[in-house]
Amino acid sequence: MKKLTSALVLAACMSLPAHADTMRFSYSKLFTQLKHNVEEGHPDIGVAYFMVSPDTGEVCPISRAWMRKKEHYEAFDIPPSQALPLPLDNQLRKVNPDVFVETPAGMTCDISFQVLVNTPVDQQLTGEQIQGWLPQMDAMMNNLGGMFASWFMPKTQGVVVHFGPDVSGNVVSTTGQSYVIENRKVTIDASALLPESRLTLPATPIKISPWLPKDPSS
Numbered sequence: 001m002k003k004l005t006s007a008l009v010l011a012a013c014m015s016l017p018a019h020a021d022t023m024r025f026s027y028s029k030l031f032t033q034l035k036h037n038v039e040e041g042h043p044d045i046g047v048a049y050f051m052v053s054p055d056t057g058e059v060c061p062i063s064r065a066w067m068r069k070k071e072h073y074e075a076f077d078i079p080p081s082q083a084l085p086l087p088l089d090n091q092l093r094k095v096n097p098d099v100f101v102e103t104p105a106g107m108t109c110d111i112s113f114q115v116l117v118n119t120p121v122d123q124q125l126t127g128e129q130i131q132g133w134l135p136q137m138d139a140m141m142n143n144l145g146g147m148f149a150s151w152f153m154p155k156t157q158g159v160v161v162h163f164g165p166d167v168s169g170n171v172v173s174t175t176g177q178s179y180v181i182e183n184r185k186v187t188i189d190a191s192a193l194l195p196e197s198r199l200t201l202p203a204t205p206i207k208i209s210p211w212l213p214k215d216p217s218s
Helices: 002-011 027-038 090-095 127-145
Strands: 021-026 045-052 064-069 072-075 098-103 110-117 124-126 158-162 170-173 178-180 185-189 198-200 207-211
Touching (some): 021 027, 027 045, 027 098, 110 127, 127 158, 127 207
Antiparallel strands (some): 021 098, 045 110, 064 072, 064 098, 110 207, 170 178, 170 198
C-alpha cells in the first residue's frame, strides 16, 4: 500500500514496460483507467495516457498511433499535449482491438496515465477556478488508487501548468505573484491565491495536472 501510494503521489500515473519504436497494447487494459472519466464527482477532471521516458520523466513524442482489429483500422490525431486520444467505448472494450503507438527510434518509453483538467482552458485562469479543481483531482486520484487511497494521500495543493516547447516567460497574477516558467511548466500553489485572483498566461497551456506535496519521509 505504501509503494502504491507513493507512486500516485509523485506521478499520479501507472507505467507499463515498453520499448522504443512501435508498441502494442490491449484496449481493454487501457480501458481500466479510462472508465473513471465518466464517474461522478470530478466533471472538470479526467485521465489520459502518455508515453513517458522512465529516465527523465519527460513526455515522449508520439509519431503516430492507431487501433486495429482484423480488417478494422482507425488512426488517431495526436494533440499538442501528446496525450493518446483513446475513445471511451464499452463496445470497444468487448471487441478489444490492439492499440499501436509509435515513438521515435532510440527512445525508451513507458505508457502512463495522468490526471488532468479536461475542460478547455485559455490564457486566463482564476483563483476560484483553480481552487475548484483541487477536490475534483483528489476525487479522481482516490478512485484510481482504490477505497483506502484517501487514508494515505495528501490533498492536492495546486496545479502544474504545462506549455509547449517554445513557451517561456512568466505567469502573472493580479495579486502580485509572478511564476517563472521552467522546463515548459510552472507550479501554482492554490493556497497563495484569492478566489478573485486572475492569472495571465503567455500561451494556452497544453495540459494542467495536479500538484501534490512530496512526503518528506519518503
